[in-house]
Amino acid sequence: MGFLKEIKLEVFDNMIRECSRHGYYSDDHLCPACNEEGKFILRSRERDSLARRLALILRHAPEKFDLEMDINGWVDVKDIISRFKKQNERRYHWLRPHHFRAVSETDGKGRYEVRGNMIRATYGHTLEIELDLPTDNIPPSLFYPCNPDEAENLLEVGITPSGRAHVHLSSSIRSAAEAGKVHYKLPTLLEIDTARMEADGETIWHAGVTVYLVESVDSKYITKISNDNPEYEVARARWIDEEE
Incomplete structure (x- = not known):
């Protein structure tokens, strides 16, 4: 009962x-x-x-x-x-x-x-639309999850949309890790220097709660986050707990 x-x-x-x-x-x-x-x-x-x-x-x-x-x-x-x-x-x-x-x-x-x-x-479009989303108060760094096998190539050539109208970036390592986990067992995380992008005249839109959009990301703004980054380790520990 x-x-x-x-x-x-x-x-x-x-x-x-x-x-x-x-x-x-x-x-x-x-x-x-x-x-x-x-x-x-x-x-x-x-x-x-x-x-x-x-x-x-x-x-x-x-x-x-x-x-x-x-x-x-x-x-x-x-x-x-x-x-x-x-x-x-x-x-x-x-x-x-x-x-x-x-x-x-x-x-x-x-x-x-x-x-x-x-x-x-607010995001996820494969359609071409004109965004009138907020472009102010953008964090100085945003994050992008990717296939570990593709990380080195992205560091060399930059990031372009894949099956979507815009590149989707996350506001934190944790949210990027969660987004990447949907597609990869252990995604590689890239950090995007959005402060430098804005200084160079690039537009970044704030879409969802933790999601930001850009048309593309040049390689000069990208660095790789180590798998032993403390915040990433916390996210991976949570995945292990959920599996058990």
Whole structure:
């Protein structure tokens, strides 16, 4: 009985809720700011399904849903709802504009941005768009994970986008390591001298919470981070703990 209660509690907490005072929050029964029970908005499976479709539309292929995207990557939320319901009314009968804001505001990586009735992806595009993202307060160093076999080549020739419209950089060694771990067992991390890039007139955009974008990185701005870097060692120790 206790086991079933634990499962029910886990399912119950894996939701997006809305606090009347503090807005949307996720994966908890009570608002983390005031400890009050929030109004139910979305189940986790609905959130994940919506996020996957949004990634396809906003990063890669709005035309698959016959949707118009402006030059800065914005798409009308009401048009998205209309297309989803046209394709599968039964599956998306519940969908309303506030669900998009809920997904955006509870995304820990800041992958989506909502303004009024419009939504866009902040990074990850394979589409060519004109970024109007912030370019101020850029950290003096950013980080890039890569295949260990490609590291020496990147140190010589620089970094260009691979399958995306921009090079994606991370704000910390830890976030770069986590991004690299998705593709490589032990990624090599490169440090980018973004202070020098900006001094030389290069533009760097702040996209997600820990993500920054550049058109390319010249080799003169790149150095290799040692695998025994303390922050990288902490990240690797966490991976070992998760595997055990």
